[in-house]
Amino acid sequence: MKRPFGVVFSAIILILGSLFQLLLALAMAFGGIILQKQIRSGELPGATAAAPMPDWMPVFIYAICVFIVVLAAWGISTAVGLIRMRRWARYSILIIGGLLAVFSFIQLLVTLLMMFVPLPAPPNVDASQAQTALAITRIMFGVIAILHAIVCAVGVSWLIYFNREKVRDAFTAEPGTIIKSRRPVLISVLAVLNMIGAACCLLMVFIPLPALIFGWMFDGWGKVAIYLVFAALTASVGVGLWQLKEWSRLLAMAMQTFGIVLCGVYMVRPTLMLRHIAEIQQRMMPMQPQMPQPFPTTMYSAIFGFDILLYIAIIAILIYYRKAFQPPAELSPNESAPPQ
Numbered sequence: 001m002k003r004p005f006g007v008v009f010s011a012i013i014l015i016l017g018s019l020f021q022l023l024l025a026l027a028m029a030f031g032g033i034i035l036q037k038q039i040r041s042g043e044l045p046g047a048t049a050a051a052p053m054p055d056w057m058p059v060f061i062y063a064i065c066v067f068i069v070v071l072a073a074w075g076i077s078t079a080v081g082l083i084r085m086r087r088w089a090r091y092s093i094l095i096i097g098g099l100l101a102v103f104s105f106i107q108l109l110v111t112l113l114m115m116f117v118p119l120p121a122p123p124n125v126d127a128s129q130a131q132t133a134l135a136i137t138r139i140m141f142g143v144i145a146i147l148h149a150i151v152c153a154v155g156v157s158w159l160i161y162f163n164r165e166k167v168r169d170a171f172t173a174e175p176g177t178i179i180k181s182r183r184p185v186l187i188s189v190l191a192v193l194n195m196i197g198a199a200c201c202l203l204m205v206f207i208p209l210p211a212l213i214f215g216w217m218f219d220g221w222g223k224v225a226i227y228l229v230f231a232a233l234t235a236s237v238g239v240g241l242w243q244l245k246e247w248s249r250l251l252a253m254a255m256q257t258f259g260i261v262l263c264g265v266y267m268v269r270p271t272l273m274l275r276h277i278a279e280i281q282q283r284m285m286p287m288q289p290q291m292p293q294p295f296p297t298t299m300y301s302a303i304f305g306f307d308i309l310l311y312i313a314i315i316a317i318l319i320y321y322r323k324a325f326q327p328p329a330e331l332s333p334n335e336s337a338p339p340q
Contacts, residue, residue, distance in 0.1 A: 003083075004167060005242070007083075007167070008082075010082060010093060010162075012192040018074075018076045018079070021072035022068075025066075074096070086171075090162050090167070094163070097155040098159060100152065100154060101155030101159065108148040108149055115141045115145070184324055187321055194241065195239070198230075201227045202227070202231050205223075211223040211227060213226065214265055214272070215265075237251050237255065257311075260311045263304040263308050264304075267301055267304045
């Protein structure tokens, strides 16, 4: 039997979550070190009179980082076990799903409660902007609640899916009975990532942020139409790559080429993105101070440069595995199978 789609999909989701945890641990470690140095040297505005962190704080931060790294290693090892259809991996992801469901549900309830608790206006916000700041704060709590709900739903879905009889039978089969799919693993990863991207495009429809294409910003129905079109395209690419359809490979390469051109335009003219970010910041946080000019330009140039390299790598993968999208050769009635 073949690996069930849900097993491969869950393994990729688990790997992405684990990589995010590793990135979070790295950011916490370096961020804590840099922040402490800036406070001690007085480089942070208004931080000269701040008391230094206690001696136990760095140890506590590093302990949290180690704990996050251990969780990430657990998730990656479980994902590898799922790909290999190991029996212990099914039990492992059931435990992970249960923990995600319980803790995310608790955090969801706390976040929903915070949305209805009267909040004081921030002290550094003008009185005329107080109501706007409180509304933005509640929107942020709402977005966090949606994220917790999504994580909780993922945990519950794993508990249900990996307890299905068909899935249990797939993991209890003898080693070597799983038929190797002619779809390469990297193509499966790209297919799942495109399906996730389609869901993210649909989510962006409901987030009050404008869409940006080549410097033009779109709101209202224009934004909705753009995200719906991209959602349909990415979903089609994801399903087509999973089914090894040649048209989906070509469409995926065309979309990556579009991404390269888009990032190239922003690298040549960074003011297009900076104007977009400034308008979003003015809508969401009107009293937030602007960052020094060289920093955002350098940061966005680095991000777009990395995106271009990523798009090129995806195109290279699609070209390298182009033979996998060709239909398998069928034997004619008078032709015998080659000897094994």
